[in-house]
Amino acid sequence: MDDQIKEAFLRSKSKDKQESYEAYLYILQVTEKQIDWAYEVWDDLLESLSDKDNHQRSRAAQYLANLAKSDPEKRMHADLPKLLEVTKDKQFVTARHSLQAIWKIGLADGVLKEKMMTYMADRFINGINEKNYTLIRFDIIQNMKHLYDQLGDEAIKQTAMELIDTVVDDKYKKKYKSVWR
Structure with a gap:
């Protein structure tokens, strides 16, 4: 993973909404294609699925959905229930954004x-x-x-x-x- 991606993941958790949003968009763009660093962030993203901040829960679900195609170890097979749980989040906007991204998991295999x-x-x-x-x-x-x-x-x-x-x-x-x- 290059420094720009690492920085984007850090910025995506910023309290500055604009900075966080720009980092979010960048991460989604980068993860649209297959990448080789998925496991460098995978466990942190799984943990973020239960973050107290609903934005972080939603983003983690969306990132993981994008990363499913970059999962040669097939971790998504075991981790899918955790991700699907966010599609029923108590915050409807979080649930909906997560739900709207899960189709990408179906591209993996x-x-x-x-x-x-x-x-x-x-x-x-x-x-x-x-x-x-x-x-x-x-x-x-x-x-x-x-x-x-x-x-x-x-x-x-x-x-x-x-x-x-x-x-x-x-x-x-x-x-x-x-x-x-």
Whole structure:
């Protein structure tokens, strides 16, 4: 890991919101591609999933989702439950930002793709009593679309369409289908 990345991780925890935000954006950009230093930050990020600062929890989840493709030891297979817990954070904005990033885990390998699809489908179906469940459902359908766009797997699209067909409210059914146009 070069000094610029190390500095970005330090700055991402700054109390200066602008400095922290710029570092966050930089880290997300750098981790969009496969990197070779994931394990230098992995354990710290896992610990940050339970940080008292909701921004740090959200960012740690997003960083780990990005790093899943840079995980030759397949640590994500064991650590996934910790990350998914943040998608149900008590702070809705933290939960939502984490949820919106988890699709990237499915790019790492076929097993993780299946775990993500199972998790998202289950949450779509069984999360109806969650606060803001229509937004959560929208994010899940959007996640599936992102995965489909990256992988071209027709089974992903089929699953999304089957989930959308279970929606009773035409307003939301239409909204979810609009993601796939």
